[in-house]
Amino acid sequence: MAYKERVESDELKIFRILNNHMTLPSKEKQIYSNLEKGYKGEVMFDQITEGLDKSKFLILNDLLLETNSTTFQIDSSIISQENFLPCEVKNFEGDYYYKSDHFYVMNDNEIQSPLDQIKRSDTLLRQLFQKKKHSISIKSNVFFVNPAFTLYQAPLDKPIIYPTQLNKFFEELNAKSSILKDNHYELANILVKEHKTLSPYTRLPPYNYAQLKKGLSCGLCHSLKVSSDGTIIVCHSCGCVESVEDGILRSVRELQLLFPNIIITTNLIFEWCKVIESRKQIRRILKKHYEACRRGKYTYYE
Numbered sequence: 001m002a003y004k005e006r007v008e009s010d011e012l013k014i015f016r017i018l019n020n021h022m023t024l025p026s027k028e029k030q031i032y033s034n035l036e037k038g039y040k041g042e043v044m045f046d047q048i049t050e051g052l053d054k055s056k057f058l059i060l061n062d063l064l065l066e067t068n069s070t071t072f073q074i075d076s077s078i079i080s081q082e083n084f085l086p087c088e089v090k091n092f093e094g095d096y097y098y099k100s101d102h103f104y105v106m107n108d109n110e111i112q113s114p115l116d117q118i119k120r121s122d123t124l125l126r127q128l129f130q131k132k133k134h135s136i137s138i139k140s141n142v143f144f145v146n147p148a149f150t151l152y153q154a155p156l157d158k159p160i161i162y163p164t165q166l167n168k169f170f171e172e173l174n175a176k177s178s179i180l181k182d183n184h185y186e187l188a189n190i191l192v193k194e195h196k197t198l199s200p201y202t203r204l205p206p207y208n209y210a211q212l213k214k215g216l217s218c219g220l221c222h223s224l225k226v227s228s229d230g231t232i233i234v235c236h237s238c239g240c241v242e243s244v245e246d247g248i249l250r251s252v253r254e255l256q257l258l259f260p261n262i263i264i265t266t267n268l269i270f271e272w273c274k275v276i277e278s279r280k281q282i283r284r285i286l287k288k289h290y291e292a293c294r295r296g297k298y299t300y301y302e
């Protein structure tokens with residue numbers, strides 16, 4: 001297990017739910033698709049670093065740090081005896097080319113250079129380390145993890161690890177001797193403590209309850225094509241089966257994530273889930289897992 005685990009961000013979770021329940025505007029659809037893709041790439045990368053010897057390396061996944069009022073993100077960081085290795089993980093797919101320090105898609109559209117990205121975070125990281133009175137050499141790399149990625153005119157002298165080199169890179173790293181001392185753990189703890197969480201709402205499109213398409217979604221493939229016989233929920237897209245209880249509780253959590261101030265009532269969940277025919281059953285499940293509060297005539301759950 002990593003010293004700091006990666007978790008799906010609330011932003012990604014909300015985007016995913018919204019994508020099931022409304023048509024995202026094209027700009028937000030692009031943001032969402034990049035988020036999903038980026039996250040998938042990072043998870044792929046985590047599976048590789050998971051193979052590192054944990055007595056020799058500390059792995060910190062997904063750090064959002066701030067120094068001098070500037071925030072920067074590091075997809076993954078590896079602490080070894082000698083070095084601090086920030087890893088910029090890219091899940092680019094398809095053909096790209098490199099020309100005088102710039103990266104382009106084959107249609108000549110320039111994309112932000114991952115090398116500039118690591119240069120920027122290196123500077124900020126150095127400042128942060130200095131402020132925290134830690135000195136360890138920083139060695140950043142860009143990791144392209146998608147096997148279907150090609151970079152034409154790839155530079156030889158840049159800190160880039162290509163998909164075909166990933167395993168070798170980590171095998172060699174793992175073979176190195178590395179003795180972790182208290183100061184390494186101290187640094188890791190500082191960074192975990194400094195890790196910030198961003199408000200998930202900044203890049204989301206405006207949305208409200210009334211506009212969203214109602215329906216319980218499949219817990220696995222997120223399709224709304226589900227039906228229920230009162231005991232289980234069956235997804236007609238992927239065949240996944242879930243108990244009604246789990247499905248309802250998942251839907252409650254989704255609603256609370258979308259609308260942090262929403263008041264959970266039996267009627268609300270009945271309307272949102274659509275496929276559960278018995279209000280009584282919903283009430284029983286809510287009562288079992290939440291505290292029932294009364295206001296006048298109606299009951300809500302907290």
Ligand SMILES: [Zn+2]
Binds near residue numbers: 219239
């Ligand atoms: Zn499904």
